[in-house]
Amino acid sequence: MTGEPPRLVLASLSGEADARWARDGSLWADLAMLGGIALDAESREAARQLVARDRSEFLPPDPLVFVDVQLAALADTPIRAGMNVRSATVEPVRAAARVCAAHDAVVEVNAHCRQAELCEVGCGETLLRDTDRLCAFVSAAAAEGAAVSVKVRTAVDGVDLAETARRVDAAGAVLFHVDAMDSEGVIRDVADAAPDLFLVANNGVRDRDTVTEYLAYGADAVSVGRPSTDPRVLQRVRRAVDDWFATREGQSAEPTDVDLPTAPDADAG
Numbered sequence: 001m002t003g004e005p006p007r008l009v010l011a012s013l014s015g016e017a018d019a020r021w022a023r024d025g026s027l028w029a030d031l032a033m034l035g036g037i038a039l040d041a042e043s044r045e046a047a048r049q050l051v052a053r054d055r056s057e058f059l060p061p062d063p064l065v066f067v068d069v070q071l072a073a074l075a076d077t078p079i080r081a082g083m084n085v086r087s088a089t090v091e092p093v094r095a096a097a098r099v100c101a102a103h104d105a106v107v108e109v110n111a112h113c114r115q116a117e118l119c120e121v122g123c124g125e126t127l128l129r130d131t132d133r134l135c136a137f138v139s140a141a142a143a144e145g146a147a148v149s150v151k152v153r154t155a156v157d158g159v160d161l162a163e164t165a166r167r168v169d170a171a172g173a174v175l176f177h178v179d180a181m182d183s184e185g186v187i188r189d190v191a192d193a194a195p196d197l198f199l200v201a202n203n204g205v206r207d208r209d210t211v212t213e214y215l216a217y218g219a220d221a222v223s224v225g226r227p228s229t230d231p232r233v234l235q236r237v238r239r240a241v242d243d244w245f246a247t248r249e250g251q252s253a254e255p256t257d258v259d260l261p262t263a264p265d266a267d268a269g
Contacts, residue, residue, distance in 0.1 A: 006030035007241045008234070009200050009223035011177070012084035012108070012151075015056025019073035019081075021229070026079035028234035029224075033149070033177070034070055035084035036110050039063050039092035042121040047086075049117040067096055071103035082106030084151060086113065088122040090140050097141035097148070108149035109137050112179060128152055128159055135171035142172030149175035149200075154183040161186055162193035169194045177223065179203045184213055191218025206233055211240035 010017070010025045010032040022032035037058050038047040047057040060066035067083050074081045082105055085096045093109060100107040111134055113124030127134050134150070141148045150168045152161060165176050177200040180187060187201050201214035202223040214222050222241065227233035 004030075005198065005220060006080060006200075007221045007245065008238055009033065009177070009202075009221055010079075010228045011202050011223040011225040012036050012110075013225065013228065014050075014113075015058055016229075017084075018058075019070045022074055022079055022081060023077050025228055025234060026077050028231075028238040029079055029228075030221075031080045031082060031106070032074075033082040033084045033106070033108050033151075033223075035108070036086050036113070037063050037066060037083065037096075038123075039085055039087040039096055040089050042088040043086045043118065043123050046115075046117040046121050046123065050115060055115070063092075064095055064099055067099045068103075071100065071105050075103070080104075080106070082108050082147075082149060084108040084110050086110045086118065086123045087137075090137055093137050094140040094144055097144040097146040101144050101146040105146070106149050106175065107141050107146045108151050108175075108177065109134070109141065109173075110151050112151040112153050112177075114153070125153065125156055128156055128164070131164055131167050134164070135167050138168050138171040138173050147175070148173045149177050151177040151179070153179040154181045154186050162189045165190045165194035165197055169197045174198055175200060177202060180214070184217065187214055187217035187219050205237055207236050208240040208243075211237055211244060215241075215244050 008029045010029045012033040012035045014036055017034045038044045047059055051057050071081050083100055087093050097107040111128040118124040119126045138148050150173050176197040180201055180203045191199055198220050200221045200223050201219035204210050205222045205224050211222055
């Protein structure tokens with residue numbers, strides 16, 4: 001889908017970010033990343049271990065049915081939907097991307113989670129440390145016609161996010177969702193390294209100051225995580241985002257657009 005780019009994104013919250021959550025935030029946000037959802041046997045077992053230590057996780061009987069049902073529930077909602085997915089293997093990501101493409105939704109490859117249980121089976125941050133493997137996931141998802149986002153974090157030893165951004169861009173990603181932690185300046189490095197990627201900045205987005213900082217570094221949008229259930233925060237952030245772009249109309253080149261492909265034509269091929 002081409003058109004107005006998202007400016008405020010709702011970042012996935014494990015075990016909480018479902019269709020109802022996205023619908024509640026649709027008054028302010030343009031794009032909601034549901035999930036994360038564990039797709040394969042290894043990631044699902046890791047999620048069960050997380051639940052056993054009181055972490056909230058989505059563990060439906062069939063994760064692909066869950067993706068389909070959740071995205072379908074947002075068909076009449078103005079917010080664009082995405083699904084953050086975890087997997088230790090490529091094929092379940094490909095299958096989830098196929099479902100997302102059918103709903104004109106984004107599939108977000110999770111290279112972000114740092115829980116030991118997930119990392120031990122090759123998910124999350126472990127995927128971020130292996131760029132070749134991450135690019136294989138991205139390429140598989142993109143081949144299904146889905147718009148692909150990659151969720152990452154800063155401050156991972158041995159990881160150059162600017163180089164990662166260049167690689168996933170070449171592999172077919174269109175969005176790069178960065179949890180900046182306490183390294184906000186990395187947003188500028190990524191924006192310079194991969195200008196064609198649509199860059200979403202995350203972490204600590206609460207008010208005008210944080211919005212201004214990330215957008216000034218070159219982010220195309222910001223995302224809200226834990227406070228995404230607080231309408232007061234979403235309202236403040238939305239106003240700040242709108243004001244930022246409004247003040248720049250006519251003063252510089254148009255902000256980076258993002259080409260999010262529509263679902264494949266059922267009659268094609």
